């Protein structure tokens with residue numbers, strides 16, 4: 557089985573993604589020059605973006621990861637966020653950026669931001685490669701925002717459906733029959 561057979565449409569192609577990642581990396585390099593920068597990636601979706609982003613940042617940095625569950629295997633936010641693996645790094649006094657694949661309702665990042673803020677970072681901001689503005693349930697300040705996308709379920713570039721399709725290089729929508737298979 558080839559994953560490409562399940563793709564309905566390319567929503568954002570790999571070239572546009574790479575151009576956007578480069579711009580975000582340049583901005584972060586400028587803004588955090590001379591600062592103790594720590595990137596915290598939200599597993600598992602942000603892994604692909606994180607790998608590309610750090611190579612577009614030209615200043616020293618550390619990285620860590622946090623694993624949260626918000627969706628299970630469904631395509632709708634439950635609003636319930638559970639920390640399945642916490643970061644190992646002490647973030648007190650450090651400049652932290654949370655790196656996310658996609659901000660949808662905003663519930664996950666609102667929770668994460670509150671949690672990390674209690675640990676006393678010097679600054680705490682958010683960087684996401686994709687944003688679905690139409691779906692926001694809470695107001696959330698995204699300092700580094702990549703590409704706004706329509707209100708449609710997407711996969712690829714780290715994003716999954718039921719654990720699959722994260723390795724597609726483009727951001728895609730799936731054919732309806734893919735959802736009917738389960």
Ligand code: IMP
Nearest residue numbers: 601633658659660661662663664709710
């Ligand atoms: P939020 O809490 O609603 O903002 O969504 C948090 C997470 O849900 C995102 O970081 C994604 O990992 C996942 N998610 C939201 N929309 C989609 C989608 O269209 N495809 C795949 N994952 C999604």
Ligand code: MG
Nearest residue numbers: 601627715716
């Ligand atoms: Mg996900």
